[in-house]
Amino acid sequence: MARTNASMRRVRLLAGVTGLAVASTGVAYAADISETGGANRHDGDQTAEIAAQVKFGKAKNVILFIGDGMGDSEITVARNYLVGASGQLEGIDSLPLTGQYTTYALHKGDDPLTTGDDTGKPDYVTDSAASGTGWSTGTKTYNGAISVGLDGTTAHQTLLEWAKTQGLKTGDITTAEVQDATPAVQLSHVADRGCYTPVGQTVTVDGKSQKKDTAKCPGQKSIEEQILDTRADVVMGGGKGWFDAVAANGRSVLQNAQDAGFQVPTTKAEMTAVTKADQSAPVLGLFASGNMQTRYKATPATADGYAKPAAECQTNDTAPDGTSVTWPGTQPTLADMTSKAIGLLDNDKGFFLQVEGASIDKQDHAANACGQIGETKDLDEAVKVGMDFAKTHGDTLVIVTADHAHTSQIINAEDITGGSSVPLAGTYNLLTHDGTVETVAYGTAQLGGSQQHTGTQLRIAGFGPGAANAVGLSDQTDVFDTIKDALSGVGLDPAPSAGTTTKTVTVTKEVAPARLTSAVDSKVRTLAKQIRKAKGDRKAKLKAQLRAYRAVQRQLH
Template identity: 30%
Template sequence: MSLKKIVIPFVVFSLFSCKTTTIVNKQITSHETPKNVILLISDGTGLSQISSAFYYKESTPNYTRFRNIGLIKTSSAEQDVTDSAAGATAFACGVKTYNGAIGVAVDKTDIENIVEIASSKNIKTGIIATSAITHATPASFYAHTLSRGEEEKIALYLTQSEVDFFAGGGLDYFNNRKDGQNLLNTFKEKEFIVNTTSLSDFSEIQSVKKTGFLLAKKEMPRMEDGRGDFLSKATELGIQFLNRDDSGFFMMTEGSQIDWGGHENNASYLISELIDFDDAVGKALDFAEKDGNTLVIVTSDHETGGFTLSAKNKKREDGSEYSDYAEIGPTFSTGGHSATLIPVFAYGPGAEEFLGIYENNQIFEKILKVTKWGE
C-alpha cells in the first residue's frame, strides 16, 4: 500500500473526527458510565511498532476498530525518558514518580493504585503479562516497592493483594525464593487456586473464588519460541472469570516483550510480539462490542528502540547503497527507551475522554472520572 493511500484517508478522518466521535460512541454503547475497564499496555510500543501490524499482520489489525485516539507524554517525575516502572505507576496510581519506582511517590511513600481502589468497591480485578507477573508493569498495579528489582518482595505483595485473577510467568519468585518461603501455600490460605502448568478452561475455574496462573519460571517464552496464543487466551479467560457476576471489573493485560524486542534491536521479535498483542486487543474489543458497558483502553508506557519502518537499504552491483522504497527494512536508533509521544486508543462508554494530548498519569484520572470509582 502506498503512503499516499494511507495518508489521505487519515487526513479526511482527522477533519471529521471531532464532529463524529460522540455520535459513533453513542451508536456502539448503551451506557454513559462503563461498568468494566480493560487496559491493554503494549510495553515499549510507539507509532512505528503499531504501524508494523499494518504491513506484517496477515489479517486486518484490531487497531483499525478504534475511533477515539489521543496521545500521552511519558516523561517520569525526574527523567525526560521514563522506564516501565515509573510509566506503569503513572497508569496505576495517577502520580508521576522516579524511574524504577513501583507504586510509590518521589518521596517514597506508598500510593493507592487502581486495583486497591476498585477492590474496595467490590469490583473484580485481574492482571495478565507475558513477562513475570512480578515485572515492572504488572507489579505497579498491586505492589509498593522502592525498586522494581525487588521481585521476591513484589511476589509477596501479590499474595496479599485483592487481585482476583492473574496470569503470566515468574514462578521462581514464589516457590524458589532466597528466604525459603513457598508462597504457593500462602495463595491457598487466601482461597486462591494457582495453576503452574497451563491455562484452564473457564468451566474448570468458574466456581472458584480466585485463580492465578504462573506458567514459566521467569518470563513466558517468546512468540518465536512457541508461546502460542497465551496472551489472547488469558485475556479471554480473564474476562470470563471476572465477569461472572454484575459487580464490574478492571483488568490490565500487558504485551511485555514488544519492549524486549526493541531493546535487542530485533525486528522479527518485536513485530511477532506486537501482532500477538493486537490479537489480545481483538479479544477485548469483541467482548466490549457485545457487552456495551465496557471501556477498552490501549496504550504503552514508552517507546523502545527508536524503531522505524524505513525503506530497505540495498546495494547496487558497483557496491553503492540505495534505499529501496518498494520494501521495508525496519531499523533502530537506540537500544534503550525514547521520549516520543505515545498513542492512546479507546473504545466504549467514556472513550471520548481519552482524546487529546495529555500526561500519562491522566490515564488513571480519566478512568476514575468515567467509571466514578473514585467517588
C-alpha cells in the same frame, strides 16, 4: 484523587467536533493505491461517526491494554508486515477515539549532567515502572519506582486496589513475569522494581540461578508477597520460578499462595478448567518459569542486515530456557488469557482488568524485528477479544496504549551507502504483507547492546463510556482519573438533552444547519444501498457506519 477543574477540562475536550481523531470504520475501495484517493482510509466525512462514538455516562467495566514499548514506530512496523501499509490491525487500530499522551518520569535526585538540583524535575525518558505508576496511581515518580512517591516509601493507592474497595472484581495479566514492572504497579508498592522475592533468596529461573530480592527495598515486602496480599481475583503470566523463594515463615511463596486459597494453573489446559475466580479462590496463573515464550523466532539486526534478502518471520521453536518447544506449547496466548479473565471477572457489579503485551519492549531491546512484531500481533489479538466483549456490553470502557516509546525505526535501505550512514546497532529486512521490503533499524545502543527507550509521546485510543478523554494531548496520569471517574461516575459530564445549545458533540436542531441534516439523510440512503450489494467484512463495516449515521439522524429530526 480529586481533579481540579475536571469538568471544565472535559467540556473543552468534547467541544469542537472537527478536532476529534477517529479511526475510520471504512475501507479503501480503490484497487490501486497509486490512484488519487486509492490509499484513503476514510469513506467520506467522519463527523457523524465521531459524534456517535462519544459515549456519556458511567462505565461498569474497564479493560486497559498496555503494549510495553509499543510506540507509533512499533505499531507501524507490525502493521506493514502483518497486513500491509494500507491495512488495519483488527484490534489495535479498531478503537475509534484516539489521541497522544506524554510519558516523562521525575528525577529522584540531582543529575550530575546539569547545574542545580534536578530532584522532582522531568526525566524525559521513562521506564515501565515510573510510567506504570503514573497511570495506576495518577502520580509521577522516578524510574524504577513501583507505585511509590519520590521518597521511595509513600505508597499511592492503585486503580486495582481502589476498584476492590468499590466491590469490583479485578484482574492483571501479562506475558512477562507477574513480578515485572507493568503488572506490579497495580499490585505492589516498592522502592525498586527489582525487589521480586524475599531478601537473601536465590532461585532458578529458566534454568539459571538468579537473584532479585528486597535488598534495595528495606522495610518493604517483596513484589510477589504483595501480589498475594493484594489478592486480585485473577493474576496471570510468567514468573513461576521466582515463587520458589522462601518467605519468613519457612515456606515458599508459592506454597503460601496455595495455603491462602489461590488456584495456580500452570498450563492452558489447567487455566481452561478453572470455573470461578473470586476472593475465596483467586487465580494465580503461572505459565512459565520466567517470561512467556515469544511467538516468532529471534531475528537480531546485523551490521549488514540492510543488504540481505527480505525475509518472513518464523514461528518460534525455542523456549526461554533453551528447550525445544514450538510456540505456544502448553502456554495460553495473551488472547486466551484475556478471554478467560473476562469470563471469570464478568459480573453484575463490574470489573477492572489490566492486560499487558510485555515483550514488544523486550524484543526491541534485543533489536529483534520479528520478535517485536509477533508480540504486537499477540496484543492485537487480545485487544480484539476485549473489543468483541465491549461491543456487546455497552457499559465497558476499553483503552489501548503503551508505557513508553522504543528504538525501532523504518528506514530506506537505499539511502545506506556504507560508512557513517550504517545504523549504529544494525538493521533487518522484512518481506511484508505488501510483498516488498521493510528495513527496520536500531540505533540507540551499539550492536549487541540493549537498545534504549525513547521519550516521545504515545498513542492512546479508547472505546466506550469515557473514551473521549483519550482525545487530544494528555499525560499518562490522566488515565488514572479517566478510569476512576468512569467506574465511579463522579465528575462526569452530563449527557446533553435534546435541544441543548452547548458546544458538545451532540448535534441538535438548534445548532445543525439544514445542509447537515440533508447530508446525513443522503449518507443513510447511500449506505443502505451499498449494504444490499456488499458481502462479508465490507457489509459488516457498512452496517456499523449506518448505525452511527442513523443515531445522528434521530437527533436531527
